[in-house]
Amino acid sequence: MSQVAVLKRLDREGSLNVADLARAEKVRHQSMLASVNALESAGLVSRSSHATDKRQVLITLTDAGQTFLRERHQVGQSRLARLMTERLTPAEQRILAEAVVLIRRLAED
Template structure:
């Protein structure tokens, strides 16, 4: 929890809520997504994700488009501004980690890499 809280301080846009930032990260990383798929990835209901998407769209960080194969579906895509926020956040977090990582011993680094894989597996279940 403390690490998560500390990493949130490295976001490029402190005005975004954790759920808004996470949704933006999915769209940035995965490419255009339907609101339903984004809700699945975030493990929230589609109406809840729709509210999050509305906030991100109001801030100009994502845009809604009709799906090319089905005009009834809505696809969300990250804007250049949204992508810039994600890039800057990654840069800040990488710098924060690198500064602390270099203080670890080689054994501690190897252990941390293994733990990272395990934590990722737990998070994906």
């Protein structure tokens, strides 16, 4: 389990407690707690009390965490575009573009 995986899960699913995060990522509670502590120290997540159950502490992605994920995604897209241009022939690039259309159609169903 990576800290980025935790950030992505929080981005997709919203606030979760440590136990739910650990279950979702299939890691021990202690391991998730260490990751959450590191992410909180970096300012990427925050803790808050549950609205109806004050015993629960929810982990939430901060604005800085959202910015981190967005920038990481943009870097990945730029790298992929550069690799496609450098390593694929124009014909291979067209095939890949056609495949993307099919993959998107499958994902929508």
